[in-house]
Amino acid sequence: MKPPAFWSDPDSVLGALLSPLGAVYAGAGRARRRRAKPWRAPVPVICVGNLTLGGAGKTPTAIHILRRLAERGLAAHALSRGYGGSERGPHLVRPEIDDPARVGDEPLILASHAPTWISRDRAAGARAAVAAGAQxxxxxxxxxxxxxxxDLSLIVIDGPAGFGSGRVVPAGPLREPVAEGLARAEAVLILGRGDPLAGIPFEKPVLRGRVEPAFAGIPFKGLRALAFAGIGRPEKFFAMLRGLGVELAATRAFPDHAPYDDAILRRLAREAEALDAQLICTEKDAVKFPAWFRGAALPVPAKLTLQDEKALDALLDGTLRKF
Incomplete structure (x- = not known):
């Protein structure tokens, strides 16, 4: 979906009018959590979540944590709902044969780093992963x-976007009220500039970091490009490219998890040719391309860089010591 403009405006009249529906949505989520009887896995469960709809940088963060766990000698598996895919699971993602229509786009990226499971029922997915050897x-x-x-919930916040209007969907971008979500979290990770927690009481660890290209050696500086992205906030990707010195001849923003049919891809190719520009996109976009289009666009994988890696290590080690 593409977030409506009023989601970022705390003074929006439409947002105010929709606030009662937001209260109903928040209440339903609260009641669901209160009634739930969650399954306790015999292994550490680390959740990378957020409080808003749309991308905040969860997948690069999850990949970073998977790597840190692997460095500790643990067989860490990823677990995803598989948003955008038809698979209900539990299903172990096989990148060589699975496609985004079945498993979603982000699980295909995760699966290139660690065994990844799709399951609408998170407990069932966790059981399957543990049975397969997940530590x-x-x-x-x-x-x-x-x-x-x-066992550890890390809330990822897009620093510049923050919590938008501060209202709950459909009145704003929040999945639940900020105070309620923060109360269940063990830590927060703010990506990029900004101070979205200003004025909000939060006495637990606050980490800071940024998302940047995962590889070196590409001559970004001076590269003339047509950039496109189907992520939560495409402008974040475009701003990163500008910061790398890319000359953006044009940009095209698509909704988060947008599929790319042949007509759209051919149109992008024609536009790039007319502009004498290189097509450039996110890795999340590239996993959805058909075979005939692969190689036409330069995908830019993303990685998380933390200001203080030891702060994350302390959180992970504290969690692992409980097992």
């Missing part, structure tokens, strides 16, 4: 899902 589980999203007990 730790990393949830990419699922903070609001009460089916599985979490």
């Amino acid at each position: 730790a589980l990393v949830l990419d999203d699922g903070f609001q899902n009460p089916a599985l007990e979490k």
Whole structure:
């Protein structure tokens, strides 16, 4: 979906009018969590979540945590709902044969780093992963899902976007009220500039970091490009490219998890040719391309860089010591 403009405006009249529906949505989520009887896995469960709809940087964060766990000698598996895919699971993602229509786009990226499971029922997915040898589980999203007990919940916040209007969907971008979500979290990770927690009481660890290209050696500086992205906030990707010195001849923003049919891809190719520009996109976009289009656009994988890696290590080690 593409977020409506009023979601970022706390003074929006439309947002105010929709606030009662937001209260109903928040109440339903609260009741669901209160009634739930979450399954306790025999291995550490680390949840990378957020409080808003749309991308905040959860997948690069989950990949980073998977790597840190692997460096500790643990067989860490990823667990995802598989948003945008038809598979209900539990299903172990096989990148060589699975496609985004079945498993979603982000699980295909996760699966290139660690065994990744799709399951609408998070507890069932966790059981399958544990039975397959998982020694730790990393949830990419699922903070609001009460089916599985979490041992460490890390809330990822897009620094510049913050919490938008501060209202709950459909009045704003929030999945739940900020105070309620923060109360269940063990830590917060703010990506990019900004101070979205200003004025909000939060006495737990606050980490800071940024998302940047995962590889070096590409001559970004001076590269003339037509950039496109189907992520939560495409402008974040475009701003990163500008910061790398890319000359953006044009940009095209698509909704988060947008599919790319042949007509759209051919149109992008024609536009790039007319502008004498290189097509450039996110890795999340590239996993959805058909075979004939692969190689036409330069995908830019993303990685998380933390200001203080030791702060994350302390959170992970504290969680692992409980097992």
